[in-house]
Amino acid sequence: MAVVIAPSMGSTKDSTGALPKRRLTKEELTKTHSVHLKKQDNSPHAPRPVKQPVMSDAYPASSKSIRELEIIPLSELRAGAHHRGKGLIVKAISAPFVGAGAVSIVEDEAGNADKLAIYNQADSSILSGVPEGCVVAIKEPYYKNNGVQDDFMICVDHPSDVILLRFTDLIIPESLRLGPLLKTAEDWRNAADRAFIEKDFPTSVFCYTEALEVSSDPAFQAPIHTKRSGVNLILGRYDAAKADALASRTGGPHDWKAYYNAGRAAYGLCDYTTSHELLTKALDLNPTHAGIQKEHARCTARLHEEATGAYDFAAMQASLSPQSVHLDRGSFLANTRVGDSARHGRGLFATRALRAGDLVFAEKATLMPNQYEPARASAALYALMVRQLCDNPSLAGPVLRLFDGGYERGGGVGEMVDGVPVVDVFLVEAIRTRNCFSAPRSTWEDTRPSAPEGRQCKGLWVHASYMNHDCVANTMRSFVGDMLVSRATRDIEEGEELFQQYVPVKPLPDVRNRQFKEGWGFECGCTLCTAEARSPEAMQARRKELLIAVEKLCSKKMPGRELIPDAKIRSVDKLTKQLEEAHEKEVYEGVPRLTLVYPSNWLVAAHRGRKNHGKVVKYAMKVLRNFGFKVPDESEVWDPRDIFTKSGNGTLMTVHIVATLRTLAEAYGALGHREMVERCIEAAKFGYQLVTGSENDLATLDK
Secondary structure (H helix, E strand, C coil), X not given: CCEEECCCCCCCCCCCCCXXXXXXXXXXXXXXXXXXXXXXXXXXXXXXXXXXXXXXXXXXXXXXCHHHCEECCHHHCCCCEECCCEEEEEEECCCCEECCEEEEEEECCCCCEEEEEEECCCCCCHHHHCCCCCEXXXXXXXXXXXXXXXXXXXXXXXHHHEEECCCCCCCCCHHHCCCCCCCCHHHHHHHHHHHHHCCCHHHHHHHHHHHHHHCCCHHHHHHHHHHHHHHHHHHCCHHHHHHHHHHCCCCCHHHHHHHHHHHHHHHHCXXXXXXXXXXXXXXXXXXXXXXXXXXXXXXXXHHHHHHHCCCCHHHHHHCCECCECCCCCCCECCCEEEEECCCCCEEEEECCCECCCCEEEEEECCXXXXXXXXXXXXXXXXXXXXXXXXXXXXHHHHHHCCCCCCCCCCCCCCCEECCEEXXXXXXXXXXXXXXXXXXXXXXXXXXCCCCCCCCEEEEECHHHHCCEECCCCCEEEEEECCEEEEEECCCECCCCEEEECCCCCCCCHHHHHHHHHHHHCCCCCCHXXXXXXXXXXXXXXXXXXXXXXXXXXXXCCCCCCCCCCHHHHHHHHHHHHHHHHCCCHHHHCCCCCHHHHHHXXXXXXXXXXXXXXXXXXXXXXXXXXXXXXXXXXXXXXXCHHHHHCCCCCCCCCCHHHHHHHHHHHHHHHHCCCHHHHHHHHHHHHHHHHHHHCCCCCHHHHHC
């Protein structure tokens, strides 16, 4: 989905809160609208833009029923005002122009006309493009200027602020009342069947609903519930599909289909326990049905994954493509629990002792677009969140409980009002920006230090969102499609809080803590940040000055295989030694020295290019030390495999560790130390598993 920034308010002579001096007439509105309709792209496969919220314009969704509000005419709408306690009943008198929203010309009972723009409606809803002749109710309308003199519109950002009214609803004024378009339940059923054949699924659901409202015969209603359940399954409206399926039961042997559809709907919600129960009932009633057998076996496999954490990661990785990133897998969460954190609010804790490298948890995304589209990832995830909260209200509890950055919530969010869940799009965006994860592909190409752009998406993993940040975290996450895989980077005790890095850790403490403060509203209290806070400001400034000097000398680039002049290497080495001396031993004992990572990595690459293998070993070990890992002096015998279990709690695991271990293996090989080569390769394989989430062939690192 493309990103469309909310249009800015243009200058107008009308004061905010005042009646406009002039409004466009019905004739002017319909003439301009007709021009737009002629230019409209009616391609069904064209990507639909998304209007993402601008948080500075935030306003709460209405939590009131339309029947609690005072209905006013369009002529009473005031410029720039949110009409609290008021409502509108209008009829669409034009076809919709569909772009980032659906714009229609509407008319009230007095014959007043205006422009209505409805945003953030799911494609599964008729309101994503209100058909001409339909009557809608707008709750507590927002009336805004479009940036042009006299040009106003009713702007509906929150999807629950507009309600499609049934044609026979008594709230509709007499002058707007058309009466039922069809008279009998059979007529509505037949209309729904035709819409289904034409793949107009939202209209099909609407007509089946009208058929159910008109008829009171249980024998007629049961098959209608079955049909509507099937259409809702197609639309991904699993809550409604499940409810319809269970409502279609008659107590006879044919109820297998009710349990079958209800089980498939529960599966769509990733509620595999309920799905298994329902599918088992379907199988009991119809034990030879191939479809039930297949779904039952599939659900059993998900329950096994949830219980054991046993996954075929290689097969999962092989099944992915840029246009298909959703995996049919269950979430393994048994090693963790949510609890109160001494660090920040709620957190995740280990329910058993874990060893370095163990699978901490694997979670299927609650919500993630099924594509690797970095340029559209944020907008696509936002749109998906809004749609799913509208289509599947059972998601509201888990999603809306997530941290929102202090957004001032209105009442009733997530509750059902007028038959729809109250959805505040600004709250959704506040939750998205603070809880979503960027999910790159977990291949070496995508996780190496200089990873390419363009192969990641964004998603929401509710369980993982409870994990707090730590710069020297005890877990590391990776992604296999829409599965987030968390592994222990060191040994973890039962009951210990689990931490992750929200973003790659910046070398300078003031820079990284500003990032945390602006993004999530906290200052990090991890081992590293606490230690560095003890360092005097003058010393912090000295380290910053030296790092800038090194980066300037090296142009912030890493050497390739070219020969770097000895004079330049000596200059970088000299600055690096000064930078080492600027790290107080009492402050940095057992924690990373991140400002030294770049210069020591640069020296590794420079000496590697000159085939100075002894120096490569020396500076590669410094790289490991600068990430907090325990390494010996140059003269001591050591085992690289021990760095993940014997380095303490102040290590920062990144893909650079894998690359450094590989470089060490190469240098030891050139020096004739075959045993050290094997140890380094084993350590690199172990680290690579932490980076990618599963065992992978290290040969890919050479490509």
